[in-house]
Amino acid sequence: xxxxxEALPEDIVQAAIGWYVALAAGAPxxxxxxRFEQWREADPRHQRAWQRLQKMSGPWQTTRAYASAxxxxxxxxxxxxxxxxxxxxLRLLALGAGGGLLGYGVSRNRDWxxxxxxxxxxxxxxxGERRAVTLxxxxxxxxxxxxxxxTRFTPQARHIVLRQGRIRVHPAADAALRxxxxxxxxxxxxxxxxxxxxRLLPGEPWAPRAxxxxxxxxxxxxxxxxxxxxxxxAPLAAGQQTRMRxxxxxxxxxxxxxxxxWEDGLFxxxxxxxxxxxxxLSCYRPGVVRCDPAVASLxxxxxxxxxxxxxxxxxxxxxARYLPVRIxxxxxxxxxxxxx
Amino acid sequence: xTVPDDTLEHELSAIYLAHQPWLRNWLRKKLGSGQDGSADxxxxxxxxxxxxFRRERVREPRAFLVKVASGLLADHYRRQAVEAAWRQxxxxxxxxxxxxxEDHYRVIEALxxxxxxxxxxxxxxxxxxxxxxxxxxxxPQIAGRLAVTVNVVQKAMTRVLAHCYRLCYDx
Numbered sequence: 005x006x007x008x009x010e011a012l013p014e015d016i017v018q019a020a021i022g023w024y025v026a027l028a029a030g031a032p033x034x035x036x037x038x039r040f041e042q043w044r045e046a047d048p049r050h051q052r053a054w055q056r057l058q059k060m061s062g063p064w065q066t067t068r069a070y071a072s073a074x075x076x077x078x079x080x081x082x083x084x085x086x087x088x089x090x091x092x093x094l095r096l097l098a099l100g101a102g103g104g105l106l107g108y109g110v111s112r113n114r115d116w117x118x119x120x121x122x123x124x125x126x127x128x129x130x131x132g133e134r135r136a137v138t139l140x141x142x143x144x145x146x147x148x149x150x151x152x153x154x155t156r157f158t159p160q161a162r163h164i165v166l167r168q169g170r171i172r173v174h175p176a177a178d179a180a181l182r183x184x185x186x187x188x189x190x191x192x193x194x195x196x197x198x199x200x201x202x203r204l205l206p207g208e209p210w211a212p213r214a215x216x217x218x219x220x221x222x223x224x225x226x227x228x229x230x231x232x233x234x235x236x237x238a239p240l241a242a243g244q245q246t247r248m249r250x251x252x253x254x255x256x257x258x259x260x261x262x263x264x265x266w267e268d269g270l271f272x273x274x275x276x277x278x279x280x281x282x283x284x285l286s287c288y289r290p291g292v293v294r295c296d297p298a299v300a301s302l303x304x305x306x307x308x309x310x311x312x313x314x315x316x317x318x319x320x321x322x323x324a325r326y327l328p329v330r331i332x333x334x335x336x337x338x339x340x341x342x343x344x
Numbered sequence: 345x346t347v348p349d350d351t352l353e354h355e356l357s358a359i360y361l362a363h364q365p366w367l368r369n370w371l372r373k374k375l376g377s378g379q380d381g382s383a384d385x386x387x388x389x390x391x392x393x394x395x396x397f398r399r400e401r402v403r404e405p406r407a408f409l410v411k412v413a414s415g416l417l418a419d420h421y422r423r424q425a426v427e428a429a430w431r432q433x434x435x436x437x438x439x440x441x442x443x444x445x446e447d448h449y450r451v452i453e454a455l456x457x458x459x460x461x462x463x464x465x466x467x468x469x470x471x472x473x474x475x476x477x478x479x480x481x482x483x484p485q486i487a488g489r490l491a492v493t494v495n496v497v498q499k500a501m502t503r504v505l506a507h508c509y510r511l512c513y514d515x
Binding site: 028030061062076083084292 | 422426428430433454457474482483484494513514
């Protein structure tokens, strides 16, 4: 056995930890310091145990060097939640397809953003990609950038689980008359014979709670928030849109056509605050687009092509021509909108 | 006790041939369709097996490989989660835009390891640890905030460090 892997006696490890805690407790006195040095030099294994503790504390020392306390805590909490959600979702999946409507691993979607969530899905698009998909029943879907769906077709039902991103749904009539539902964390949407648009809105500074945005351009959809599974579903008619949360629906509003522009490969903004624009563009490029708070509430109106490489760069450049902002590129993955 | 090299090579190639196919399959199933990292994970698991073999003979290669591969998958998902969380954390702030890609790599790596260490810790111990090592509070300050004695804080820190030590060195 090499020294590197040698198991150290429990009492030595305990003693080293005791010193670590004692020295961390406050400014050690010279006498205490001397006793510590004496202990450390008394035995090479003391030395080794101490080195291991030093090495072990690398992760939190590095974290403190590069992140503020609030950043570190936020990132840890969020990542921890995502992992817990993932485990919970996997357990649900393991229970089998016999589970109820909401028994699927739908909780993965927004708590598990990023490539892993997408790659594990039945169908997904990469960043900047837009893709048409036809399901086994003939239902046609259009997937926006960075979108992931799962499909669960059983003899009783057809479910599309939207885990990330946004989709347009053209439901196909089903010979077995199975209803077609789009399922998210927030609830489910029964698609009639019409055209339905569903988007997962991430939880962001301007909308701290994640929500599902549902728009209907043809026909009628029926919405049932997750927490109101026993209540009758609420209809949403063509030309309307609403936001759904697990505990309810916002009042329906007229459909915002700018929200559907992506389906034609366009990005439309009608008086859109820059902070929102930054978030929207982040869906279409790898990395982050950040917006300085000083210019966050400036508004922009415009209509830009969204496809092709560099599309978001061109949009940002155009924003800088119209508003007193400059686009600062830190790295390829890191762009900031800043005041001039 | 070190295993001689030629014996080692024979044993390892036998193990590799016997175990590589099912390990790839097992990983493929865990990863789900559409993602093929199974070869990389399997490779890495075998490298760890080789490293372990140099120190002592592994009696149950299958159990060892499953344990290592599970750990690798957990690391993988943890890393993805930390990356996403860190990205979002940054997106909320306009300051310190000077950090380089390398700094990001470092902090993501560190957060990932930290998350791993903190995962199975009782909530209060974890909070005390974070207050001390991340918030930079002194033991008396922590004790004051949580309305406990300094001794309770010290004991919690001792437990946390022992837990981290076990994870890092008794695996």
